[in-house]
Amino acid sequence: MESRPANRNSDPNSNPGTNSVGPPSALTYLDPHYWNERFSSEEHYEWLKDYSHFQHLIKANIKISSSVLELGCGNSQLCEELYKDGIVDMTCSDLSSVAVEKMQSRLLSKGYKEIKVVQADMLDLPFNSECFDVVIEKGTMDVLFVDAGDPWNPRQETVSKVMATLDGVHRVLKPNGIFISITFGQPHFRRPLFMDPKFTWSMEYDTFGDGFHYFFYILRKGKRRNDEKEKDEKCKDPSISMYQDELEGEDYLFRTHIGDDED
Ligand SMILES: C[S@@+](CC[C@H](N)C(=O)[O-])C[C@H]1O[C@@H](n2cnc3c(N)ncnc32)[C@H](O)[C@@H]1O
Secondary structure, three states: OOOOHHHHHOOOOOOOOOOOOOOOOOOHHOOOOHHHHHHOOOOOOOOOOOOOHHHHHHHHHHOOOOOEEEEOOOOOOOOHHHHOOOOEEEEEEOHHHHHHHHHHHHHHOOOOOOHHHHHHHOOOOOOOOOOOEEEEEEHHHHHOOOOOOOOOOOHHHHHHHHHHHHHHHHHEEEEEEEEEEEEOOOOHHHHHHOOOOOOOOOEEEEEOOOOEEEEEEEEEEEOOOOOOOOOOOOOOOOOOOOOOOOOOHHHHHHHOOOOOOOO
């Protein structure tokens, strides 16, 4: 699969305060140095869509008393928006030390001192077992898929990294906790991974967005039913969300590497 020009369809006004030109290749997203360098100069970039587009789904699924862990917060405003909606027991995490440092100062300068910010690799989460009601990620696990190759049959190395992340998420969730994954990844590619038999969670999803659909997965720990599909049942889900030209510049580069088998 070829990389596309990073600034295709870029609209400098679409994500204010950011540069919307991505790296030369989507594989760069796997490089931790890239993120540190990027966050040194970038103050805010919101991947996929901002909170207003999926707030209704958050409100339907997260109680304000929940303890929430965000994976790969970057310089997103997701945690601030959750805080404004009343969720104060929140831990943001990212692999990038620069993202963590800048997020810490940003939150303190705004007076959101209850929100903790921790440097953490999602592949090896440094948290006790069963300590969060909710784990949430937006576009973070998508990074793991940029070198997946054939999305129907991802490389073993990609699968191992995804499973390490899911193992950790499953472990840190309380017995009735939920994992929310907000992503470009379509159900026929995500289900075989999310529904591995070793996990006890159930899987459901919603979509949001206009022409292009983004996916909002909800995995409920301890709620797996025996009749739920476990393994890859190809082509059962409708192939939706193909209006790629509606994606903003960098999202386009990202998505073409995480589950678009058209090339
Ligand atoms: C595509 S950005 C998404 C940022 C943010 N969630 C948003 O919605 O705007 C991916 C984020 O994942 C972080 N990241 C990449 N690899 C990671 C890892 N192994 N563990 C934790 N965070 C990681 C990057 O530093 C970056 O902040």
